Amino acid sequence: MPPALAVRIAGYLLVVDGLAALFLAGLIGPVGLAVVGLGLVASWWQEPLRARVRNRALGAALAVAAAIASAADLLYLAETLLDGLVHLLLFVVLARLFTLRVPGDSRVVAFLSFFMLVAASSGAFGVGFLFVFVAFLLLSTWMLLLQHVLAESEPAPGRVIVGLSPHLAWGRGLLGLAAGAAAATLLITAALFFVIPRVGLAALPFRAKVGPLVTGFTDRVELGAYGQIETDASMAMRVHIPEGMGAVEQIPNLRWRGIVFDEFDGRAWTVGQPDRMTLRHSVTHDFRLGGYRGRGRILRQEFFLEPIGTDIIFAAPRIMRLEARALEITADDMGSVSIAVPAARLHYVVESELEAIRPGGVTDAWGYASRDDPAFARYLQLPPLPERIGALAREVTAGLRTPYEAALRLDEYLAREFAYTLALERRTALPPLEEFLFVRRSGNCEYFAASLAVMLRSLGVPARVVGGFQRGEWNPYGRYFAVRMRDAHSWVEAYFPSAGWVSFDPSPRVQAEDGRSTVALYLDALRMRWYRYVINWSLRDQVEVAVSVRRQAGRWGPWLASLREAQIPRVVWPVMALLAAAAVALALLRGRAAPAARAARRIPRFYARALRALARRGLRPAPGETAREFCARAAAAVPGWAEPLASLTAAYERARFGASALTAGEEAALEGWLAALSRPRAG
């Protein structure tokens, strides 16, 4: 098979493949298929036809008429915009097939058939599309190989392709090679995309133990334990908030709740009576942890955790739903959740109903909870404490009518009267809480939280201590909160029958803001995206992208519809006529310049490379300068170039104008000559 014919056949097959795709997607009916098919068949014999119709102006006029018709079709005639685009695409394909001149033009046809496939992919869901798709892969690879071989053999038509017999080079052999190459490419890219970035996820169970173990998030936490990690600036997690959640960075009191403690022994908080249960995932691979109560706004959060060595799941309280790639999770009756599988902890999505307390909304009177009530006993438990702590609590809250007001008053009192510090050295032998409240009067968040919890319990208000993280630094480029280890935090939840568990954070700690540069923020956002869109890319994400594209397209729909219905002002027609005339004139002018453009395509590769090498050294041929004159000028500039460039010029002239093959000696010497031109001028 002659090479040009093979390329042409490949181009036609690609168009047929694209047509099949469009047919499968229902974008073209049987009648349309027949019309385009006839056009395809007719275009195979286009050359004698073109020879008969040589009028350039006629061709240009036809093209302009077709362009106007397409615009009208796009705006008024076609059922949908996609139909209009498909019509236009089919017209362009046919037009191109009717004007094929050199084998390189088939490349354009192949490119257009790709768009046919893209258009069809919006509507083709059947298994037939799979075959069409595989055929496209195979054909396009064949086309690419053919084009490459053709381009390589272009400067010397008589040249034998090294390593391939001429028969093999164009016929079935190359098709087989293309099939192999397509399959291999598919496999390799699939492996590259799906396997390599995610190997790490599978390997995590082996690595998870290596990560720093966080002292604050175990079942028992000594007072002051967070003080150790609050100086650690390494990243703990990134919390991505999807679009459409409003101004997230302005939500007050946003914290990532982790573990909850109920039992205090005077020195450490523990999870005293854990009532843990295991939850299995639902059909949709998520876990339902609570219903919507209709009190606060719903916030969807996507967590990307660093391996920080805890099995706790962090999220804004109160978790309603959790999506994670785990078969089961463990939740206790205080609302802390953990996942045993390390890989599943690294990326999860939570939907929470945020806490919202209306001022004056909590009006429960004193005495709703007693130590005898088994439901409250654990939250009112107190170790033996010095009397003056209870006395302080009563003194601060004297005269207040409701426990909620008392809690607010204590919260405010602690934040006002005590200082926040990470310098936690002991000065006396007193119990730590007593030393904090009456001697040192400064401490970290745990001391504040423990003091509030103990004082509330001494007043008979059920309270518990929560360990988690502050919200972290907002990154507007990636729409996420960057949470560092030093954001580890501790606060209090108190129970009121009318409002449930309400958070209080007495520590006068300010959110650490780095004031990091835009570049740093952007780089960090990039890292998040890598996790999000490569490592954790899932089928669900793919569907979401498609849906969002469709939504965007839907937004344009009404605009286009209004465009269709709009009355076109009379002024537009003369303007369009003028534009058409200009297009015709341009086409004619370009037609005149065409020979030079055609010639430009045939410049042999090696000479083009030589010209590029010289251009890098500041030597470019003038438009009116012949190869020999340029060679002489370059040789005058750098005598070392004279010999290789003269040989190259002679070889170029013979290959370009003499249409005879380069000799074997020249082929062998080419690289040497080119290398000589690339050497520095001194050489």
Added chain:
Amino acid sequence: MSRALDQIHCLEESIGRALVGKPEVVRLAVVGLLARGHLLIEDVPGVGKTTLGAALARAIGCGFQRIQFTSDMLPSDVLGVSIYQPEKGEFVFKPGPLFTNIVLADEINRTTPKTQSCLLEAMNESQVSLDHATYPLPRPFMVLATQNPREYEGTFPLPESQLDRFLLRIRIGYPDAPDEKAILRGAGGAPQESIEPVLSTREVLALQEAAERVQVEESVLDYLMALVAATRDSPLLSLGVSPRGSIALLRAARARALCDGRDYLVPDDVKALAVPALAHRVMVKAALGHGGGGADGEAIIRAAVQDIPVPR
């Protein structure tokens, strides 16, 4: 191909012995011969116009005639005449000096237009029509005309139609100082009589045929057309190059490619011959200079050649 190249080198060397220090002029003369063209050698007296013509004629073993044109010359002095022979009772054609291979028409602008034009048919068709009979000229047939562009007294400048029939117009120019010194010493410039023929008539014809077989790539042809079109579109010229001119340029370029040992044309061939092959065919607008495509015509064509993009 290499044999043809050897022959051409011998020829050039042979002529070069008579015309010292002007290899490019010798090359043009050989190009004219191989392209079956006629040459107009135009320059001031004493630079070797006649020497070049005579040397070329002697270097190929062909017939050679020199005609010194004067104002009282008649066409019959060039073409020949029919004489009544009483013993046969009929007119017999006595061929004139034109019936040979190489004709050196010295100072062609000194004779009357009548005599000048009698050369026209001979140059174009290689035949002479006289008294209802046509007499073919021998092959190869080449006219080497010389003229002095500086002298107008008693001359009849060649009309455009006749200028168009010359393939190339060659200017010799003064020799370089060292070459001239060598000539004065007597070292350069072998006497014309000492030049031995190096090519036979048949070999010249074979070379001419080889020149016609030189291939022309499409883009080079486009380049040539662009050059010719530029002379027709030029605002400085009142008369552009005729199709005969473009044919002449192509033929000359092919011959030059052969002289270079190639069987294909490169843009350099066209570019190098644009001035000698085209400059005498254009007319500069009257306001700009004298008619007939003098030195200004050359400058305009030379400028156009530099501007037109070369195919790559």
